[in-house]
Amino acid sequence: HGLTTALPAALDRNEFFIEYQPLVHLGDGSVRGAEALVRWLHPQHGVLGPDRFIPLAEHTGLIVPLGRWVLEQSVRQAREWQERHCAEAAAPLRINVNLSPCQLTHPGLVSDTVDILERSGLEPGALCLEVTESALIGADDDLLKPLRRLAEMGVDIALDDFGTGYSNLANLRRLPVSILKLDRSFTQGMQQYPADPVDLKIVEGIVTLAHSLDLAVTVEGVETGAQAEQLRILGCDTAQGWYYARPGPPERLHELALVDA
Ligand code: G
Ligand code: G
Ligand code: MN
Ligand code: NA
Numbered sequence: 158h159g160l161t162t163a164l165p166a167a168l169d170r171n172e173f174f175i176e177y178q179p180l181v182h183l184g185d186g187s188v189r190g191a192e193a194l195v196r197w198l199h200p201q202h203g204v205l206g207p208d209r210f211i212p213l214a215e216h217t218g219l220i221v222p223l224g225r226w227v228l229e230q231s232v233r234q235a236r237e238w239q240e241r242h243c244a245e246a247a248a249p250l251r252i253n254v255n256l257s258p259c260q261l262t263h264p265g266l267v268s269d270t271v272d273i274l275e276r277s278g279l280e281p282g283a284l285c286l287e288v289t290e291s292a293l294i295g296a297d298d299d300l301l302k303p304l305r306r307l308a309e310m311g312v313d314i315a316l317d318d319f320g321t322g323y324s325n326l327a328n329l330r331r332l333p334v335s336i337l338k339l340d341r342s343f344t345q346g347m348q349q350y351p352a353d354p355v356d357l358k359i360v361e362g363i364v365t366l367a368h369s370l371d372l373a374v375t376v377e378g379v380e381t382g383a384q385a386e387q388l389r390i391l392g393c394d395t396a397q398g399w400y401y402a403r404p405g406p407p408e409r410l411h412e413l414a415l416v417d418a
Contacts, residue, residue, distance in 0.1 A: 193234075261288065308333035
């Protein structure tokens with residue numbers, strides 16, 4: 158595969174870049190941070206989304222250095238936002254970074270993360286690592302240990318695409334997770350008004366359970382004001398989606414965050 162063989166050189170040539178999609182507080186609409194989403198500016202094919210190359214990077218092991226690069230860039234970016242965003246902001250801006258399952262089993266995860274945080278000056282509490290529900294299904298203690306270490310340092314761990322896997326809800330207690338990211342499919346059920354009654358019940362149940370376990374709930378894929386309003390009423394904490402902003406360059410987040418500071 159052509160893309161696979163081009164991957165290592167692409168990292169050396171700096172062909173990857175990161176877009177940031179705002180995370181918005183549903184209660185007051187303020188921007189609280191962003192999720193980092195990597196792209197590849199391929200010299201022939203143009204901009205490629207992560208779905209095109211993350212699986213290849215996972216297959217070849219390049220995901221470890223690529224993931225480290227994404228983490229380092231986005232942590233530095235978050236620190237820069239915080240410095241420029243000044244003290245008037247309600248809370249320091251946060252950064253969410255996706256972790257692939259291969260990074261979870263890599264022995265350098267904790268030390269790399271500590272190192273990147275220390276060099277940037279970003280406090281661990283401003284970093285959230287997103288891990289998919291499916292990556293943690295049946296996870297044993299060895300897999301959870303690095304995540305637990307990071308959580309003890311104050312890093313938030315989010316369960317991404319929540320509700321699509323088969324994880325036992327009681328299992329949540331065992332995981333060092335502080336945030337559930339509800340999968341986009343639930344948000345789609347809120348498109349019409351009134352929302353799909355089954356989706357309403359499911360989201361209501363998940364939010365109640367999450368809050369009773371001290372977990373915050375983030376919703377993805379919010380495309381309309383009606384969805385945002387229904388999800389807010391259901392008690393979801395944070396939202397992300399095209400209604401607020403598409404993923405974009407770092408300067409855009411700075412502007413969006415300043416507007417409501
Ligand atoms: O917005 P978008 O099409 O970029 O994202 C598609 C998927 O790619 C998302 O599910 C996201 O979790 C994943 N993704 C985006 N950036 C990264 C990254 O840096 N590392 C990993 N492992 N996954 C990513
Ligand atoms: O990590 P994850 O898969 O959840 O990453 C977010 C993905 O969802 C990215 O592909 C991003 O471009 C996409 N996305 C973000 N906001 C919206 C939205 O409002 N609607 C839809 N359909 N997709 C979105
Ligand atoms: Mn994600
Ligand atoms: Na997701």
